[in-house]
Amino acid sequence: xxxxxxxxxxxDLQQCKVIETQLPDAAALPDEALLVxxxxxxxxxxxxxxxxxxxxxxxxxxxxxxEGFGNVPVWGFGEVVASKHPGIAAGETLFGYFPMATHLVxxxxxxxxxxxxxxxxxxxxxxxxxxxxxxxxxxxxxAGKQGDYQALLRPLFALSFMVDDFLAENEFFGAKRVLLxxxxxxxxxxxxxxxxxxxxxxxxxxxAGNVDFVNSLGCYDEVVTYDDVTSLPxxxxxxxxxxxxxxxxxxxxxxxxxxxMKYSGIIGLTHRKSSPGEPAQALPGAIPQFFFAPDHIxxxxxxxxxxxxxxxxxxxxxxxxxxxxxxxxxxxxxGPAAVQHAYLDTLNGRVPPDQALILSLSE
Numbered sequence: 340x341x342x343x344x345x346x347x348x349x350x351d352l353q354q355c356k357v358i359e360t361q362l363p364d365a366a367a368l369p370d371e372a373l374l375v376x377x378x379x380x381x382x383x384x385x386x387x388x389x390x391x392x393x394x395x396x397x398x399x400x401x402x403x404x405x406e407g408f409g410n411v412p413v414w415g416f417g418e419v420v421a422s423k424h425p426g427i428a429a430g431e432t433l434f435g436y437f438p439m440a441t442h443l444v445x446x447x448x449x450x451x452x453x454x455x456x457x458x459x460x461x462x463x464x465x466x467x468x469x470x471x472x473x474x475x476x477x478x479x480x481x482a483g484k485q486g487d488y489q490a491l492l493r494p495l496f497a498l499s500f501m502v503d504d505f506l507a508e509n510e511f512f513g514a515k516r517v518l519l520x521x522x523x524x525x526x527x528x529x530x531x532x533x534x535x536x537x538x539x540x541x542x543x544x545x546x547a548g549n550v551d552f553v554n555s556l557g558c559y560d561e562v563v564t565y566d567d568v569t570s571l572p573x574x575x576x577x578x579x580x581x582x583x584x585x586x587x588x589x590x591x592x593x594x595x596x597x598x599x600m601k602y603s604g605i606i607g608l609t610h611r612k613s614s615p616g617e618p619a620q621a622l623p624g625a626i627p628q629f630f631f632a633p634d635h636i637x638x639x640x641x642x643x644x645x646x647x648x649x650x651x652x653x654x655x656x657x658x659x660x661x662x663x664x665x666x667x668x669x670x671x672x673x674g675p676a677a678v679q680h681a682y683l684d685t686l687n688g689r690v691p692p693d694q695a696l697i698l699s700l701s702e
Contacts, residue, residue: 340364340374342442343700345678346408349399352390352686357675357700358405362442365421372423373445377437379671380415381490382681382696384524385498391584396631397465402438410438411682412469413698415490416481417443426450427474434481434489435472439678441700445472466633487669488660491695492525499529500655501632502580502606504639507537512601512625514578516540518571518592521582522559523549523692526606528666530580531558532659544568544588552692556666569595578602581627593622600624671697 341359348354365374390411393399402410419431424447433455437443448458457470475481481489511517517534519527522543531541535558543559553562563571565588576599581589584605593600603625640648672681681696683689690696 340442342440343675344404344410344441345439345675345682345700346404346410347390347682349393349407349409352387353683355679355682356408357679360440362444368421368423368444369446370423371447373419373427373447374421375417375433375437375443375445376420377415377417377440377443377700378432379487379490379697379699380413380437380439381487381492382413382678382685382698383491383495384521384685384690385495385526386411386413387686388584401436401462401465401469402440402443403461410440412436413439414494416475416486424450427455430476431474432476432481433472434475434486436469439682439698439700466636468633468636484669485660487671487695487697488663490697491667491669492529492659492663493656495526496529496656496659497636497652498526498606498632499533500652501635501639502530502604502630503533503537505604505630505635506534506578506602509602511539511578512576514539514576514601516542516575516577518542518544518577518579519559519582520544520565520580520585520588522553522562524582525667525695527580527582528553528556528558529659530606531556532662533655535560536658542571549692568592573597573599575599576601579604581605589627590622593624593627597623603627604630606630666693667695668693669695669697671699673699674702675700 340362342362344358344360346356346358368374389398393409398412399409401412404410415437417433417437419427419429422429427447446458447455449456453474455472462470517539519531521527522545535541540560543553543562544565545553545562547564550562553559573596577596578601579592605627678698678700681698
């Protein structure tokens with residue numbers, strides 16, 4: 340059986356193509372393996388960050404592709420179409436990390452009533468969160484529109500949740516204001532929603548074309564365009580959450596706020612012309628640091644004990660989801676041509692901030 344895969348050139352993300360790879364026949368699957376049809380997946384600017392950091396954080400090794408190409412990981416749903424595992428039936432629905440493809444073979448391990456892990460050798464050496472799958476058949480929280488929200492925002496909101504928790508744990512490094520670049524992005528407004536609820540002033544930095552949308556969200560106390568950041572008072576401590584990895588903007592903010600820049604975290608890298616290795620220790624104020632959520636998740640999972648992370652995150656998610664009907668318009672697009680179009684639009688910043696993409700390579 341062939342699988343249709345969408346791959347991108349690792350050294351030039353503008354270059355992309357659709358290929359076919361051969362899957363094992365269902366009868367020839369290894370013991371305890373699953374053949375999964377990828378039914379639908381979300382695609383956001385966060386997936387561009389995965390591609391930008393593909394080599395740096397081993398994202399490219401998760402789903403093999405031809406030499407010089409990579410398969411961008413996505414969050415979504417798959418249906419088990421064949422199973423060699425006695426505890427997993429064909430027809431089950433899984434939620435987790437998938438390739439941009441029509442099919443995936445999973446070597447099922449650590450199978451429980453609610454989850455399993457892909458034990459494929461090439462997928463090891465990364466954070467366990469990327470190899471875990473939830474068994475969600477019949478779960479209304481993962482069905483229909485609610486399922487779309489899970490795919491689109493659950494991973495992003497987990498990042499927002501972890502950054503908020505990290506800042507709160509450190510008492511916002513003494514800052515009473517948090518600046519968020521790319522304020523229209525889903526990770527940014529998830530974080531703003533959480534920080535705002537703590538009584539910390541949230542300031543969204545955005546382009547002129549997105550000001551109205553960012554203001555409409557209601558989770559920012561103030562919205563400022565990138566070319567107007569010097570209108571902010573520079574004599575009060577700030578923390579900066581850099582959602583785009585925009586080095587020139589980061590440098591300008593550090594130069595403007597000086598020693599009042601108490602924390603500078605690089606959360607995303609959708610601004611592709613910036614390098615993950617660029618943070619300059621010579622900048623005034625706090626040294627910019629890359630925030631890697633899986634490390635903080637591991638730390639908190641140990642500190643909070645069994646179920647502690649899920650309980651806290653679940654409560655935060657429950658307070659966030661009701662807002663999404665007003666903040667997002669979800670549209671679904673199917674087929675290789677539609678996936679390529681959506682990928683290039685996202686890569687080049689052409690997706691309106693209120694639009695959310697659910698994709699499938701199957702027609």
